[in-house]
Amino acid sequence: xxxxxxxxxxxxxxxxxxxxxxxxxxxxxxxxxxxxxxxxxxxxxxxxxxxxxxxxxxxxxxxxxxxxxxxxxxxxxxxxxxxxxxxxxxxxxxxxxxxxxxxxxxxxxxxxxxxxxxxxxxxxxxxxxxxxxxxxxxxxxxxxxxxxxxxxxxxxxxxxxxxxxxxxxxxxxxxxxxxxxxxxxxxxxxxxxxxxxxxxxxxxxxxxxxxxxxxxxxxxxxxxxxxxxxxxxxxxxxxxxxxxxxxxxxxxxxxxxxxxxxxxxxxxxxxxxxxxxxxxxxxxxxxxxxxxxxxxxxxxxxxxxxxxxxxxxxxxxxxxxxxxxxxxxxxxxxxxxxxxxxxxxxxxxxxxxxxxxxxxxxxxxxxxxxxxxxxxxxxxxxxxxxxxxxxxxxxxxxxxxxxxxxxxxxxxxxxxxxxxxxxxxxxxxxxxxxxxxxxxxxxxxxxxxxxxxxxxxxxxxxxxxxxxxxxxxxxxxxxxxxxxxxxxxxxxxxxxxxxxxxxxxx
Amino acid sequence: xxxxxxxxxxxxxxxxxxxxxxxxxxxxxxxxxxxxxxxxxxxxxxxxxxxxxxxxxxxxxxxxxxxxxxxxxxxxxxxxxxxxxxxxxxxxxxxxxxxxxxxxxxxxxxxxxxxxxxxxxxxxxxxxxxxxxxxxxxxxxxxxxxxxxxxxxxxxxxxxxxxxxxxxxxxxxxxxxxxxxxxxxxxxxxxxxxxxxxxxxxxxxxxxxxxxxxxxxxxxxxxxxxxxxxxxxxxxxxxxxxxxxxxxxxxxxxxxxxxxxxxxxxxxxxxxxxxxxxxxxxxxxxx
Numbered sequence: 001x002x003x004x005x006x007x008x009x010x011x012x013x014x015x016x017x018x019x020x021x022x023x024x025x026x027x028x029x030x031x032x033x034x035x036x037x038x039x040x041x042x043x044x045x046x047x048x049x050x051x052x053x054x055x056x057x058x059x060x061x062x063x064x065x066x067x068x069x070x071x072x073x074x075x076x077x078x079x080x081x082x083x084x085x086x087x088x089x090x091x092x093x094x095x096x097x098x099x100x101x102x103x104x105x106x107x108x109x110x111x112x113x114x115x116x117x118x119x120x121x122x123x124x125x126x127x128x129x130x131x132x133x134x135x136x137x138x139x140x141x142x143x144x145x146x147x148x149x150x151x152x153x154x155x156x157x158x159x160x161x162x163x164x165x166x167x168x169x170x171x172x173x174x175x176x177x178x179x180x181x182x183x184x185x186x187x188x189x190x191x192x193x194x195x196x197x198x199x200x201x202x203x204x205x206x207x208x209x210x211x212x213x214x215x216x217x218x219x220x221x222x223x224x225x226x227x228x229x230x231x232x233x234x235x236x237x238x239x240x241x242x243x244x245x246x247x248x249x250x251x252x253x254x255x256x257x258x259x260x261x262x263x264x265x266x267x268x269x270x271x272x273x274x275x276x277x278x279x280x281x282x283x284x285x286x287x288x289x290x291x292x293x294x295x296x297x298x299x300x301x302x303x304x305x306x307x308x309x310x311x312x313x314x315x316x317x318x319x320x321x322x323x324x325x326x327x328x329x330x331x332x333x334x335x336x337x338x339x340x341x342x343x344x345x346x347x348x349x350x351x352x353x354x355x356x357x358x359x360x361x362x363x364x365x366x367x368x369x370x371x372x373x374x375x376x377x378x379x380x381x382x383x384x385x386x387x388x389x390x391x392x393x394x395x396x397x398x399x400x401x402x403x404x405x406x407x408x409x410x411x412x413x414x415x416x417x418x419x420x421x422x423x424x425x426x427x428x429x430x431x432x433x434x435x436x437x438x439x440x441x442x443x444x445x446x447x448x449x450x451x452x453x454x455x456x457x458x459x460x461x462x463x464x465x466x467x468x469x470x471x472x473x474x475x476x477x478x479x480x481x482x483x484x485x486x487x488x489x490x491x492x493x494x495x496x497x498x499x500x501x502x503x504x505x506x
Numbered sequence: 507x508x509x510x511x512x513x514x515x516x517x518x519x520x521x522x523x524x525x526x527x528x529x530x531x532x533x534x535x536x537x538x539x540x541x542x543x544x545x546x547x548x549x550x551x552x553x554x555x556x557x558x559x560x561x562x563x564x565x566x567x568x569x570x571x572x573x574x575x576x577x578x579x580x581x582x583x584x585x586x587x588x589x590x591x592x593x594x595x596x597x598x599x600x601x602x603x604x605x606x607x608x609x610x611x612x613x614x615x616x617x618x619x620x621x622x623x624x625x626x627x628x629x630x631x632x633x634x635x636x637x638x639x640x641x642x643x644x645x646x647x648x649x650x651x652x653x654x655x656x657x658x659x660x661x662x663x664x665x666x667x668x669x670x671x672x673x674x675x676x677x678x679x680x681x682x683x684x685x686x687x688x689x690x691x692x693x694x695x696x697x698x699x700x701x702x703x704x705x706x707x708x709x710x711x712x713x714x715x716x717x718x719x720x721x722x723x724x725x726x727x728x729x730x731x732x733x734x735x736x737x738x739x740x741x742x743x744x745x746x747x748x749x750x751x752x753x754x755x756x757x758x759x760x761x762x763x764x765x766x767x768x769x770x771x772x773x774x775x776x777x778x779x780x781x782x783x784x785x786x787x788x789x790x791x792x793x
Contacts, residue, residue, distance in 0.1 A: 039518070042518075395635075396635075397633075397634060397635030397637070398635045398636075398637040398644075398646055401637070401644070401646040401647050401790060401791070402647060402744070402745070403647050403648045403649075403791075404647065404648055404649040404740065404743035404744065404745050405648075405743070405744075406744050409646075409647075409790055411646075411789075411790055439790070441607075441613070441617075441788045442607055442608060442610060442613040442788070444608065463614075465617070465788060467790045
């Protein structure tokens, strides 16, 4: 058998011999995900990020509170729409095929508004990405937020980074088992709550809550809760950074939105290099500002070294900025060795030009213009959304009926969609025929002019069967264009619809 | 060919020692998750054999401890559907036909369920659009042999025509040629006479009026507008159930016609017949 060479473990670098700044914590580790050591044939190594402190961590806490708050609380917001109509502000009412979003209400055939909304969201994401990189990934993506939340639990139960690494290596004991059990139970509770909040978007929240507590909710509800519990637990507890690196398509797409002026979390190597440990009191002449403390590495939830340059694993969560700034402050160097910076600024510094943040560029202007156009289109559409829609289906079987007198009768199914929240009455009238008799099945009410009156409930569709009979002498053609008009009796709202009246071949 | 396993540096794995045309196979273990999924499915399968019907036997099959049966599920679902319709069935039974047609709720239910029942039971003869065929009346038009009011339609569906019901509708036109009431010439004349009633391009031959009055008017009426009491068709309109050409008419008069419709009482429940009657009435020709 051929001899197997030594394992290609990442070299554990020995701690530097000199005693540097005593107040700067140092780590003698390399990034877990460093590209040189990464193998697709090896199991993923667990990342134990240390908690960072600073501006960006604070921003991320607030983003977490706001996004989780929106997710958990928004189904409970009420919005009065009048009697018989759900009063939940955000509701995907699958049973009645309606989508409610505050003042917006969408019927299934208006699904293009949702398409428009998604397009708008995508372009906004493009704009943000071309301006400041992976803001979405680093701060607001549910994967990032939930992993952050799971890490809070992990740190609370098992302690900070070093304690967690030690616990991982320790043999199984009662205390290790207890810690693990508590951690997983809390994770599962969070996961159940995550799945539990999701179903409230599809149902009236207070009603469903009562049903869930009484174990009386529909089976599908439990299925969805179970499914989302499972995915939250797996993606937040175990898959973590692998979701961003291997599963998510967005990181690969967003490369095309970035250019030299796009802001990104970057290590300013022109300032940091050559890196070396630094002893308090020593001169900073002839060396870079990076003191090799590797705090940027230990706080990284993706397990990379930001000093290796832009990498696809980096979700640009900015935690390394916080870690580095803290160190820079302690050693008395200016902050921002790792900062939001652009490739263009690297060039400018190399050419001794002043740094510049160029947000207004053709690319960002173009995205902004697209947002205005798409957003304006959706807004215009919603503001001018008709609250009356009429669909006419001509009978095809039979195409027409010859009566005993020789007159010809056509049948139509007329669907009146009352999208307003009031009960409305519509009159039906016909134009395009000289003489005709109109009969609406089951309708007795008539206007003073003798037109049939059809009452349609709030936010409802009513389908009626209408028969038109035309004397045979009037049939000049085997198909006559006919306009059927539905008009609201109390307002000017009306809908004209062109259909045809068919007879025997002439 | 099998050789010694070799170490592959790039993947940090040994080969299996197998080699085909210079292509070597790495001895990569199955992914753990894949193996566990396989084991889980095996355990699941064993549990399934015990719990559910699984193995065919000579004349039977293993029933499984849960006693699951798709037949029972279907039966239960049918019962459930029946239960769900019960509210409507009861309302239909207690209401009279006029009331059903004037109530939006019951009308919509009747039109929907009546359409389905029509498709299952009536469309075979009357066509899916109820426009009929030669010998099978068009139910969309306003020409009714036995009457087109709600009650009359309901009665016709219930008792049928020449059906097994004791009150079944029955009309009995003689076969004028076979029974030797009229000779071929007379039949030709009277056929021309009835055609002329609705078709102005045909003139009634001399003497045909007398033949009509003697032989036909008793049932079809002096003015030939028919009589719904006996199911005698209107001969003065332009609708002909068995064809409007002379040959068809001569054939009808010579040998008579005996249309048949089953009695639906006993085949369909009373509430369904009511819904069906309302549906047919709303097809447009209802009186």
